[in-house]
Amino acid sequence: MIRETLSEILKNMIKEGKDPFPSIVGQEHTKRQIISSLIAGRNIVIVGPPGTGKTTLAKNIADLLPDIKFPEDIPFWAYPEFPFTPEEYRKKWETGPFTILKGKDRFIRIQGSYDLTIEDLIGDIDPSKAMKYGIHSLQSFIPGKIFRAHKGVLFFDELNRAPPKVQNILLQLLEEKRITIGPYEFEIPIDFIFVGTMNPEDYYGTEKLSDVLLDRFDIVFISYPSSIEEEKEIIFRNSKKLIDFPENLIDLFLEYIHYLRNDEKLEKKPSVRASIGIYEKAQTLALIDKKNKVELQHVYEAILSVLPHRIRLKPSYRLENSEEEYIKKTWEAFIIGKPIFRS
Numbered sequence: 529m530i531r532e533t534l535s536e537i538l539k540n541m542i543k544e545g546k547d548p549f550p551s552i553v554g555q556e557h558t559k560r561q562i563i564s565s566l567i568a569g570r571n572i573v574i575v576g577p578p579g580t581g582k583t584t585l586a587k588n589i590a591d592l593l594p595d596i597k598f599p600e601d602i603p604f605w606a607y608p609e610f611p612f613t614p615e616e617y618r619k620k621w622e623t624g625p626f627t628i629l630k631g632k633d634r635f636i637r638i639q640g641s642y643d644l645t646i647e648d649l650i651g652d653i654d655p656s657k658a659m660k661y662g663i664h665s666l667q668s669f670i671p672g673k674i675f676r677a678h679k680g681v682l683f684f685d686e687l688n689r690a691p692p693k694v695q696n697i698l699l700q701l702l703e704e705k706r707i708t709i710g711p712y713e714f715e716i717p718i719d720f721i722f723v724g725t726m727n728p729e730d731y732y733g734t735e736k737l738s739d740v741l742l743d744r745f746d747i748v749f750i751s752y753p754s755s756i757e758e759e760k761e762i763i764f765r766n767s768k769k770l771i772d773f774p775e776n777l778i779d780l781f782l783e784y785i786h787y788l789r790n791d792e793k794l795e796k797k798p799s800v801r802a803s804i805g806i807y808e809k810a811q812t813l814a815l816i817d818k819k820n821k822v823e824l825q826h827v828y829e830a831i832l833s834v835l836p837h838r839i840r841l842k843p844s845y846r847l848e849n850s851e852e853e854y855i856k857k858t859w860e861a862f863i864i865g866k867p868i869f870r871s
Contacts, residue, residue, distance in 0.1 A: 530679050530719050531569040538567050549588045554758040558750045565746040573724040576750035579799020582725040590681040593631030600627045605675040612669045634680025636673050640689035646697050649674050677720045687724040702744040756782045767804045770811040772821035781827050784862050796840035805834040
């Protein structure tokens, strides 16, 4: 079972003093909780605002999985233990040739949204095949995404945006690790690691998960970087360096970002992606101006370009200002009393 395999991998890494998630900056408590849940073989849901690294963490879990052999030129759902796998694909498991599937190749993403259907997850009947083989024949069945996650990671992004019917189908899948296909009267076991993400409930467009479904998860919380230094390291790892960017200007705009994250007037706050956007945009603006380094006006212009659509004022404050106007006012107030930057 893939859960037991991952549990052993993590236990060995801990014994050897290795960090399972070396690419994740900070978030030590979050990583500790995730590792403990994975060792115990639990389902995980990572809860945090957008842009805090939830998807990156989930992909890192898949990267830990061992390689497996898989026949070439057949679909990734065509495992011999599935009853709907055609005979021609089953023979490939005996004859080869084989390729190697890495853990990242078995990372299957489902995006939560109001229009997600049960058929997207489980699969559906192919009308043309149903005409040939009959509607109740397994040969008429086209598997959904969950079968591709066999021996891998089933990543359900923004779980609390999925409609209630989809949430309900997860109950059997998570509790029994098997699924019933619509018109067929048998259950199919699936071996996978479940990792979901949720935005906080007060974000627009989210659904409340039932207590029964929540009981199937270990909930792990993740937040924005705790310090400017942490956020700088994330930016430097994940963005392009095009031109000299004075350290004091980087500190200045990051201090402003952290200021906005503590602003009670905002219901949506700037993520690390916003910080990366400002960092890269300011550099390109300096290049356009034929400067050899970023200056304060480039930072301000980048902020006005990057931030307004990445924040949202609470309704009671939206009547007074647009997001762009609010950025202009708060930036002007923020830099009063700051040192004059002559970079």
